[in-house]
Amino acid sequence: MSNPYTDTLTRNSNQMQGRLSAWLAKHKLAHRPLGFDYQGTETLQIKSEDWVSIAVALYVYGFNYLRSQCAYDVEPGGSLASVYHLTRIKDNADEPEEVCIKVFVPREDPRIPSVLCIWKGANFQERESYDMLGIFYESHPCLKRILMPESWIGWPLRKDYIAPNFYEIQDSH
Template identity: 45%
Template sequence: MQSFEEICQVLKTEFGEAIEDTVTEGCRPYAVVSVGRWGDVAKFLRNDPRMRFDLLRCISAIDLLEDDKLACVYELGALSAISATADMSLERELAVRVITDRTDPHIASVAHLWAAADWHEREAFDMMGIVFDGHPNLERILCPEDWVGYPLRKDYKFPLEYHGIPATTEHELTSPKH
């Protein structure tokens, strides 16, 4: 089982400056990868025999409003050899954060590396408005196609109506909050 430091060491020798930071304090360490090189780093993490991260467990989009940035956190895992008789284990785990601009957010899609990324990226696009370049079908997934805005952004304004359906009562509009 490789530790987080060992994985990061391999990544740093391979990609140098593209590994912008490694955060080890806190309850779950993570690496920050430059958005420009994320496509290459992801391919390396998936295919290199030393890494072989075959599980994409989760993609969480987060809003870093105070830094004027958006980010995606990728949770990766590497399974031991496929077996139907022995209990398999998670050999390695890695969390990667990729930070992008708030005004024109673009991150390379990894759906061709992990099929699981397809819906996770669509959800991140729907909720946070991050565009995943190279995604086969980047459409809204949970909200209707004609929804305006990205609901999970911190500065999102709740709509007061949708297709004539009021989202708030007249009482709420006329009486101030107490």
């Protein structure tokens, strides 16, 4: 006898798993499908410790372009997320395949392996995420502030950031 509750769960989980998720599962690469965004782009969650091996697999699969990398604070006192938008560009492709990867890390020790060795475009983008949210991209060759002065204390885009009461304006001359 079928159970409507479990039938719905199975049906919904199949709808959430796209072609890329099925490919990763076939190759026993750990991930969690998060569904699709409003444009139909598949979204996957990857653990920080699995990110480099999965990034290499995605590159081999054909995701040869890092369209963007950004980060955000999920909630005050909660985790931080690093988000990668990857594109699979083929010759004369009018509609390239895209995927969104989310890597969540605890704010107490936010460490994610850098993918600069795979996608060179990650250089400044990972630096900006470090500068604004304090996510450390391990093995990044030049992880330092890119927008804020080196002397800046704290991570301005964290939801628990307390802005200073005053700003000292330095003479640039």
